[in-house]
Amino acid sequence: MNEQLLDLNLKRLQLACKKNGNYKTLTIAFFTLIKNRIIEIGINLGVKPVGSDRSNTIYDYITLINSIFLKNLGVVIFPENMCESIQICEVIFLRNKGKLPDKNLKSIIDIYYELRKLEVPNLHRQVNEDDLSSVAQGNIFSFLTPRSKRNSQDSHKLKPLILQKIREKEKEFHQDLNSRIDPGKLESALYLKSLRKMLEHNKNSKIVIQGALKDNISYQKSLPGIFGYLIIGVIITLLSVGAIILFEMDSNPIIIPYIDSWVISLFVGIIVLFFLYVKFIKKGGS
Structure with a gap:
């Protein structure tokens, strides 16, 4: 549904609830929208959505997503204050069977619109050598690809310098992502992680770039x-x-x-x- 049309329907629902003094329907609507949006974000990031089990709450799911990306990249997708608000409101929502105090309902509405602004990349996308240009510094990374006309000895000599540049760029991306999630920088951070791992385990300093970005993430619990x-x-x-x-x-x-x-x-x-x-x-x- 178009966001403008959705906002119009939500406004009408809010007015109807205000008229009859019962905000339960509005509360359920926003919780449903929040859950759907978080599942959409999770799927794009390669994290399986919450199951139908009642014990699998929205808070459990966002905590899982955050723990995965904190472990892999040192960044969190959902801010801590948002997670805390969702946890508090969800406990009250489940306990009161769909009812929330006014201040908690306002928090849920604010959270939904914050989630709408949160953009994440589709990590199912296949990567290739052309993606190198998005994170390259000068043309130093071009020595890594099979297309490079440099011999293996030249590439091997440059390997420590390239690894240093990759680590510096990774650190820069981590700092930026901890301030604000940017889909392009999140993609680049994962791409650099993949590049660094391949370099560290590849003796001939030549790499073959393939697979999806999500393949560079460990989704298993430690x-x-x-x-x-x-x-x-x-x-x-x-x-x-x-x-x-x-x-x-x-x-x-x-x-x-x-x-x-x-x-x-x-x-x-x-x-x-x-x-x-x-x-x-x-x-x-x-």
């Missing part, structure tokens, strides 16, 4: 993160058991000779798990 939470849970459990045993040993010293070796093993295990978390989980996620 496995080390899951194991990290598991290890933390085990450590907390062992610490609790250790505290209980120490208390019992203090209350009944007679049992110390029978369980002292077990207590030592318990705390050694806690220390090992802690270092395992720090070395393999914590550092792996940074």
Whole structure:
């Protein structure tokens, strides 16, 4: 539907709700529009939309999208204040079965129009060598493509310089994107990430540019993160058991000779798990 026609219908609905003093229909309409717009954004970014399960809220979906792009590019798509407002309003909306206080309804209306202004690229688009021109600095990147007439030795010598230029440009894009999401800069940031990874893993300094931009994003939840939470849970459990045993040993010293070796093993295990978390989980996620 044309946005002008949609706005006209929303205005009519708002006047009708004001006349009868019941804004439930207007609230549901704006929540539906917000959900549809966020799903449209998510699909363009390659993130599967929210399922029909009631537990999959709008807030869950935007949090998922933000976590994916924070992990991959160090940027968030939806501002933190918008996420907080959606979370608060959605909880009230679900609890009150479609009703919202006036101040929350105003927030939802504002959020919808903010989302309409949020533009993101279609990451399903296939990329090729011609996209290099959108991020090139001078003609230095042209040495990477199969069309280049430079020999492999020349390209290899330029590789460290090119990688440095790519990292500098990536940093510049990240700073800009954290201020405001720009679809062209988001595409370029992903393109540069793809370029850098190919260079880092390609010994002959020549690359073949192909595939979709979304192929450069990891959409999976972090496995080390899951194991990290598991290890933390085990450590907390062992610490609790250790505290209980120490208390019992203090209350009944007679049992110390029978369980002292077990207590030592318990705390050694806690220390090992802690270092395992720090070395393999914590550092792996940074």
